[in-house]
Amino acid sequence: GTLGFLTQATLRLHPLPEATAVTVASFPSVGAAVACTVQVLQAAVPVARIEFLDEVMADACGRFSGKGLPVAATLLLELHGSRHSLAEQQQQMGEIMRQNGGSGLAWAEGLEEREQLWSMRHNAWYAALALRPGCQGYSTDVCVPISRLPDVVVETKQDLQASGLTGPMVGHVGDGNFHCILVFNSQDPEEAQRVHAFTERLGRRALAAGGTCTGEHGVGLGKRALLLEELGQEGLDTLRSIKAALDPHNLMNPGKVI
Amino acid sequence: GTLGFLTQATLRLHPLPEATAVTVASFPSVGAAVACTVQVLQAAVPVARIEFLDEVMADACGRFSGKGLPVAATLLLELHGSRHSLAEQQQQMGEIMRQNGGSGLAWAEGLEEREQLWSMRHNAWYAALALRPGCQGYSTDVCVPISRLPDVVVETKQDLQASGLTGPMVGHVGDGNFHCILVFNSQDPEEAQRVHAFTERLGRRALAAGGTCTGEHGVGLGKRALLLEELGQEGLDTLRSIKAALDPHNLMNPGKVI
Missing domain, CATH: 3.30.70.2740 (Alpha-Beta Plaits)
Structure with a gap:
């Protein structure tokens, strides 16, 4: 970079969480999806990942993946923790989503299903170019x-x-x-x-x-x-x-x- | 300091946790108390505070506060989170403490009781000088x-x-x-x-x-x-x-x- 380059890195490893769950939630507007995000942070839900797509991007990602997504402002949400804490987070998250007019898919907990949902987001650049x-x-x-x-x-x-x-x-x-x-x-x-x-x-x-x-x-x-x-x-x-x-x-x- | 001085600070506020609990745990040796700490971190217990006192410091703090503490290698531990997650953390923490030969006081959840325990640690400098x-x-x-x-x-x-x-x-x-x-x-x-x-x-x-x-x-x-x-x-x-x-x-x- 501008100030130096790395020659060595020491990593601090974090344990894998016991359980992980992913959902895709649709909102009535871009403002509602982003307001939901702010409230999730204010409520201190220990969210693992929270990614926003506007309705154009959601449509493009849904079509590019061949799986389809509602043409709406969208959040991809990942929660993780112990089994008990995950259930509690899912409930909190569900309430905050509903308060903002959002509705989500059933939570995906299996690795393959979770990866499929995230691959839609990871291909966003190519979905946009398409x-x-x-x-x-x-x-x-x-x-x-x-x-x-x-x-x-x-x-x-x-x-x-x-x-x-x-x-x-x-x-x-x-x-x-x-x-x-x-x-x-x-x-x-x-x-x-x-x-x-x-x-x-x-x-x-x-x-x-x-x-x-x-x-x-x-x-x-x-x-x-x-x-x-x-x-x-x-x-x-x-x-x-x-x-x-x-x-x-x-x-x-x-x-x-x- | 050496490179500059602060003229302004913008703070990011974190929500207060729903519940907080503190304990004081005694261990058979300094090595056991520190090994317990390492295992707590490896198990990803989201510990709020974990402070170590050797047996000389525990004795000094116990006497200085007038409350007394076992003359043993000691950990002061604070957990926080939702009610459910706190109970889960207490159970995990209890297991790891026992595995290292430690035993703790009953968890203190009231503000005043928690502050009393922490004041022993906060007065460590004066307890040492005494x-x-x-x-x-x-x-x-x-x-x-x-x-x-x-x-x-x-x-x-x-x-x-x-x-x-x-x-x-x-x-x-x-x-x-x-x-x-x-x-x-x-x-x-x-x-x-x-x-x-x-x-x-x-x-x-x-x-x-x-x-x-x-x-x-x-x-x-x-x-x-x-x-x-x-x-x-x-x-x-x-x-x-x-x-x-x-x-x-x-x-x-x-x-x-x-």
């Missing part, structure tokens, strides 16, 4: 405080629709991080320009909400201007001084990030 | 990988006894971090020298076990030599270059750490 064969994909990557997530997701969804872009949404919503997978014709300068303008607006929307323009995909080349807006010149100068201290000959990823 | 009125206290602060903790604690205990020093042990053993509170006559150069020699051996014992000479108390002035042994000249030079980048005029804690 919406417009021959087009290119570009993933946005903002992250905002959990309390601001419902508003930011709803505004982004409206912006996507107003822009006339294909951009199914997936989100690691428990962390406040979500992606729009924009599928566009890179040979069409007008559409490419609309994608660019949308991603800038999204980055600034995240910054205005106290979030970051770069959740987990990094800054690279494309987000250097947004990083300056996020950190300010002084913040960026501080990063540059640390980079210079560790890499005085600028050998590591020259030109990237800062 | 062992030798008029003497000075000095706390060591090593941290080692959990898997090496039982051996390192047992060896340190033997070293303390062979050195003829007063040094009751307390440990945040879930993190691999423990302290010897050395209570010594700082007017006696010979005793002060024994304390110094002991702390150097302890630091090197932690380094040899893949740990660190400084768990949470910092390096300051006293551990600069051990930090060099821990990081090597190259590691220390890297820290110095980052310090110079962020604090070119060396205004923050000059002379400390590096």
Whole structure:
């Protein structure tokens, strides 16, 4: 990366949980699915995984997998723990889902069935690309405080629709991080320009909400201007001084990030 | 500190658990108490707090509080969660304690009773000083990988006894971090020298076990030599270059750490 590279890693292993269960839940709106996520976190349900798909992404994943999914804002939820604690979590989760108008499949506990459900999510990138064969994909990557997530997701969804872009949404919503997978014709300068303008607006929307323009995909080349807006010149100068201290000959990823 | 100071903090709040329970458990040896801790972590009991006292510290804390504690290697344990999950954790914890020859008080669930038990631990420093009125206290602060903790604690205990020093042990053993509170006559150069020699051996014992000479108390002035042994000249030079980048005029804690 920018500051170094790994030569060795020591892992701390965690025990496998006694029991695991997965469900797919559909919600009446994107806002309801994200509000459900926030309430799950506030209720301290020790959720193992919670992944959001908007209705475009759910539809694409359902069709790509050949299994079908309701065309609705969707959460993929995984719980784990002891048998007793799992049953208790399932009950809590069911109540919070219902309060937000959601309804889920029966909980899948077998390994094969669970993997089949997760494979729909893991193939989201390819499912999105299959919406417009021959087009290119570009993933946005903002992250905002959990309390601001419902508003930011709803505004982004409206912006996507107003822009006339294909951009199914997936989100690691428990962390406040979500992606729009924009599928566009890179040979069409007008559409490419609309994608660019949308991603800038999204980055600034995240910054205005106290979030970051770069959740987990990094800054690279494309987000250097947004990083300056996020950190300010002084913040960026501080990063540059640390980079210079560790890499005085600028050998590591020259030109990237800062 | 060495690299900066806080001007603002944003807190992420966690919900209060539904139920909390505390016990004090006595073990036949220091090794048994620490082995119990390792097994609790390996069994993924979601323990809230787990604090170790050796028999000297347990005795001192029991007497200082006026409540008394068995003169034995001791764990103070706190569990939390939903009512059901708490009962399950108590059962698991009870089994692991018994397997290591430990036996605990009845679980305290009321706030006042829990606070009384914890106040014994929180007064450990004063309880240690009360062992030798008029003497000075000095706390060591090593941290080692959990898997090496039982051996390192047992060896340190033997070293303390062979050195003829007063040094009751307390440990945040879930993190691999423990302290010897050395209570010594700082007017006696010979005793002060024994304390110094002991702390150097302890630091090197932690380094040899893949740990660190400084768990949470910092390096300051006293551990600069051990930090060099821990990081090597190259590691220390890297820290110095980052310090110079962020604090070119060396205004923050000059002379400390590096």
